[in-house]
Amino acid sequence: MLRGAFLPTEKLELDQNVLLVDNGKQLIMFDTGSGINAEYGPMEFGPKPGKLYENLRIAGFDPSDIDLIVLTHAHPDHCWGLVDDAQNRLYPNAQVAVSMVDYSYWTDLSRVPNIQGTLQRKAVLGTHFNLIPYADRLVPVVGDKEVVPGIAAIATPGHTPGHSAYIISSAGESLVVLGDLSHHQVLLLQRPTMEFLFDTDPAAAVRSRVKMLDMLATDRLEALAFHFPFPGRGHVLKQASGYSYLPTPIPLQ
Numbered sequence: 001m002l003r004g005a006f007l008p009t010e011k012l013e014l015d016q017n018v019l020l021v022d023n024g025k026q027l028i029m030f031d032t033g034s035g036i037n038a039e040y041g042p043m044e045f046g047p048k049p050g051k052l053y054e055n056l057r058i059a060g061f062d063p064s065d066i067d068l069i070v071l072t073h074a075h076p077d078h079c080w081g082l083v084d085d086a087q088n089r090l091y092p093n094a095q096v097a098v099s100m101v102d103y104s105y106w107t108d109l110s111r112v113p114n115i116q117g118t119l120q121r122k123a124v125l126g127t128h129f130n131l132i133p134y135a136d137r138l139v140p141v142v143g144d145k146e147v148v149p150g151i152a153a154i155a156t157p158g159h160t161p162g163h164s165a166y167i168i169s170s171a172g173e174s175l176v177v178l179g180d181l182s183h184h185q186v187l188l189l190q191r192p193t194m195e196f197l198f199d200t201d202p203a204a205a206v207r208s209r210v211k212m213l214d215m216l217a218t219d220r221l222e223a224l225a226f227h228f229p230f231p232g233r234g235h236v237l238k239q240a241s242g243y244s245y246l247p248t249p250i251p252l253q
């Protein structure tokens with residue numbers, strides 16, 4: 001499949017696309033990337049991540065301007081950018097919208113001794129480290145709930161127990177924030193029933209992926225996928241078998 005898509009076959013490279021939405025009342029960021037923390041930070045993810053905080057400033061935004069951070073799920077590459085080394089909030093004025101199912105699951109230290117694998121244990125410890133400083137600033141996401149006007153969650157469990165996609169609607173247009181319903185624009189679209197190594201419940205993840213891809217293709221909705229090539233926006237087309245991805249062209253500045 002990779003060769004057919006003119007991609008390298010020896011390794012996969014996944015981007016981390018963070019979306020910032022200004023709805024006129026609030027500055028809203030979707031996920032945080034893997035962060036800058038020395039202990040729970042980007043080192044697991046290669047040399048490229050960990051730049052969001054400085055890039056926000058370069059783009060003209062102060063981290064203290066962020067009013068709301070909406071998490072698709074509580075995996076390291078999506079929420080480990082919430083705090084610094086001393087566990088101070090990097091976004092001091094932000095509330096955090098997160099599935100309560102994911103929040104409970106990924107901050108539950110009592111299950112750490114029973115978790116097999118160093119990486120898997122670290123996932124809970126690091127997520128606890130990042131989320132707890134926002135414990136009194138949570139916006140609970142439960143099921144298909146509207147988070148703020150114009151942004152509604154779509155419960156898509158499987159990759160994590162509380163994984164949530166979001167649909168952003170404005171002036172007759174919409175964008176679906178896909179999170180990790182599909183990690184790769186070729187592999188998991190051409191063969192959406194393939195399971196992914198880090199799915200908590202792979203069978204449920206497949207059901208959520210297939211349902212969402214069908215909705216995107218049928219309703220002709222644009223999506224933003226966290227791990228697709230930057231900026232991760234595009235449409236999904238139904239094929240005889242599986243789906244294909246059509247990136248949205250980036251206008252020249």
Ligand SMILES: [Zn+2]
Binds near residue numbers: 227
């Ligand atoms: Zn991810």
